[in-house]
Amino acid sequence: MAGSSDLNVAYVARLARINLTEDEAKTFQKQLDDVLKYVEKLRQLDVTGVEVAAHALPVFNVFRDDVPRGWFTAEQALSNAPRQENGLFVVPKVVE
Amino acid sequence: MTGNDLPALSIAELQSLLRRREVSPRDVISALRQRIEAIDPDVAAYLSLDFDTADKESENANVDLPLGGIPIAVKDIINVIGQPCTCASKILNGYRAPYDATVVQKLRAAGAIPFGKTNLDEFAMGSSTENSALKSTRNPWDLSRVPGGSSGGSAAAVAADEAFGALGSDTGGSIRQPAALCGVVGLKPTYGRVSRFGLVAFASSLDQIGPVTKTVRDAALIMSAVAGHDPQDSTSLNEPVPDYVGHLGNSLRGVRLGVPKEYMIEGIDPQVRAAIEAALKQLNSLGAEIVEVSLPSTEYGVAVYYIIATAEASANLARFDGVRYGYRAENPKDVLDLYGRTREEGFGPEVKRRIILGTYVLSTGYYDAYYLRAQKVRELIRRDFASVFEKVDALISPTSPVAAFKLGERVADPLQMYLADVFTIAANLVGICGISIPCGFTDLDGHHLPIGLQLLGKPLDEARILQVAHAYEQSTDWHKARPPIAANVPKQ
Numbered sequence: 001m002a003g004s005s006d007l008n009v010a011y012v013a014r015l016a017r018i019n020l021t022e023d024e025a026k027t028f029q030k031q032l033d034d035v036l037k038y039v040e041k042l043r044q045l046d047v048t049g050v051e052v053a054a055h056a057l058p059v060f061n062v063f064r065d066d067v068p069r070g071w072f073t074a075e076q077a078l079s080n081a082p083r084q085e086n087g088l089f090v091v092p093k094v095v096e
Numbered sequence: 097m098t099g100n101d102l103p104a105l106s107i108a109e110l111q112s113l114l115r116r117r118e119v120s121p122r123d124v125i126s127a128l129r130q131r132i133e134a135i136d137p138d139v140a141a142y143l144s145l146d147f148d149t150a151d152k153e154s155e156n157a158n159v160d161l162p163l164g165g166i167p168i169a170v171k172d173i174i175n176v177i178g179q180p181c182t183c184a185s186k187i188l189n190g191y192r193a194p195y196d197a198t199v200v201q202k203l204r205a206a207g208a209i210p211f212g213k214t215n216l217d218e219f220a221m222g223s224s225t226e227n228s229a230l231k232s233t234r235n236p237w238d239l240s241r242v243p244g245g246s247s248g249g250s251a252a253a254v255a256a257d258e259a260f261g262a263l264g265s266d267t268g269g270s271i272r273q274p275a276a277l278c279g280v281v282g283l284k285p286t287y288g289r290v291s292r293f294g295l296v297a298f299a300s301s302l303d304q305i306g307p308v309t310k311t312v313r314d315a316a317l318i319m320s321a322v323a324g325h326d327p328q329d330s331t332s333l334n335e336p337v338p339d340y341v342g343h344l345g346n347s348l349r350g351v352r353l354g355v356p357k358e359y360m361i362e363g364i365d366p367q368v369r370a371a372i373e374a375a376l377k378q379l380n381s382l383g384a385e386i387v388e389v390s391l392p393s394t395e396y397g398v399a400v401y402y403i404i405a406t407a408e409a410s411a412n413l414a415r416f417d418g419v420r421y422g423y424r425a426e427n428p429k430d431v432l433d434l435y436g437r438t439r440e441e442g443f444g445p446e447v448k449r450r451i452i453l454g455t456y457v458l459s460t461g462y463y464d465a466y467y468l469r470a471q472k473v474r475e476l477i478r479r480d481f482a483s484v485f486e487k488v489d490a491l492i493s494p495t496s497p498v499a500a501f502k503l504g505e506r507v508a509d510p511l512q513m514y515l516a517d518v519f520t521i522a523a524n525l526v527g528i529c530g531i532s533i534p535c536g537f538t539d540l541d542g543h544h545l546p547i548g549l550q551l552l553g554k555p556l557d558e559a560r561i562l563q564v565a566h567a568y569e570q571s572t573d574w575h576k577a578r579p580p581i582a583a584n585v586p587k588q
Contacts (some may be wrong), residue, residue, distance in 0.1 A: 080421035
């Protein structure tokens with residue numbers, strides 16, 4: 001299903017790992033076509049030679065000393081897991 | 097002063113009562129609790145409250161610390177240890193924060209008590225708080241209208257005297273716009289001024305945490321507590337934090353304020369325009385010089401924002417996959433089914449729309465046309481601001497082109513909702529600071545609805561916009577007005 005833009009909502013939703021109902025895909029297609037039509041206005045501008053924006057204040061590479069520090073215990077890291085066993089997150093089988 | 101009157105106080109007023117030992121931190125928590133129980137069923141500003149912990153903390157509060165014994169509400173997208181952090185999303189159902197965000201650590205170090213989490217648009221995506229998957233917050237000035245968003249719970253709580261002050265987060269106006277619509281003060285600091293560690297990321301190059309308060313002085317007090325470098329946030333700026341409170345009260349003589357001509361456009365409600373024009377006269381009479389300036393790239397701001405913010409969101413929200421925390425779909429048949437259904441069932445429509453748009457603008461074949469071009473236009477917008485800030489100390493505009501709109505009025509049309517952010521978005525794209533303060537009321541069907549005045553400042557120049565905002569505020573009575581629901585709480 002394609003609308004007035006190149007965007008195919010059903011296809012991109014699969015890339016983004018979001019299942020959509022057909023109704024939802026249809027509504028989003030129309031709404032996002034409108035948004036993409038609106039952002040077309042960026043094409044009016046000449047951006048030749050413009051460097052990509054940096055931050056308002058220049059921040060370059062930030063380094064810290066590579067020293068051990070306190071962090072979550074395994075128990076804390078697992079404290080919100082929907083499923084866990086033996087100190088591990090449990091997920092459906094990924095490889096056969 | 098009875099317990100019933102306490103919630104109406106500003107942080108500064110409460111602080112002096114606490115320090116004179118006229119009230120105890122426990123009295124404060126108990127008065128706030130009563131207030132919230134009396135009116136939050138109508139306002140619906142809070143998603144969760146933890147008064148048991150707050151009571152215990154109040155017993156040990158040191159009132160001589162900068163925010164000693166002051167309860168502060170926290171937008172429910174910032175981690176507070178042991179409390180939920182839902183981001184107003186079903187996908188974080190059941191999550192409890194295993195750590196404190198840096199801002200929360202800093203609030204605690206200053207003596208404040210984080211007691212409750214406020215409602216927001218899901219993952220801070222929205223301008224009305226209607227995108228919350230959990231509840232619909234009302235504007236305290238008119239319960240049939242939105243509080244603005246995305247920090248709508250924080251702004252409504254402060255406006256209705258259900259909080260002395262609150263933290264919000266601002267990605268495209270999410271502190272300033274709800275502050276304007278609810279008639280309170282909201283400050284978005286310079287990008288990097290306040291640590292983002294522990295703030296659930298929406299758009300990492302745009303997000304900033306900041307205060308929502310009843311007065312400009314209170315905003316300065318919270319800023320003094322939460323600003324500063326954090327080694328846990330690599331975008332945090334290692335610059336000294338000025339004495340924000342100390343700069344308040346300085347004269348406006350010699351201060352130059354710019355009015356961007358592209359911001360005084362058609363589409364601004366005539367009552368909003370009149371209030372801004374009156375505020376300009378007032379600032380002028382206080383000694384400030386008002387000059388017209390131009391920001392030629394203004395009309396591209398919203399388009400640039402909705403490409404960059406959605407692109408960053410699509411990457412940041414990939415972490416919600418049902419594996420490590422929060423909601424997981426039942427009985428997944430394989431891992432793709434686990435991801436696809438968890439995200440289908442866990443995310444609301446606006447979040448899905450933005451992830452899809454963001455994935456698209458980053459995808460092969462479209463990256464250059466959308467994302468890269470948007471980043472270049474962002475640089476043009478940055479140059480506009482750099483150039484006007486050579487001529488003026490700060491910029492002035494309405495915060496929002498309209499006062500609070502009706503619940504449901506704009507939900508069906510995302511693009512119209514996006515256009516409401518036209519005056520606030522540039523500050524995030526460019527990384528500068530901005531504040532919204534009350535500057536009047538519209539009169540609509542017999543309801544008074546607050547109007548917000550926005551001041552934008554140079555990078556790291558929070559002290560200047562606070563100074564100008566304070567001078568204006570102290571010469572007017574707008575900040576003293578209370579919404580009917582807060583003024584008419586039954587005496588107990």
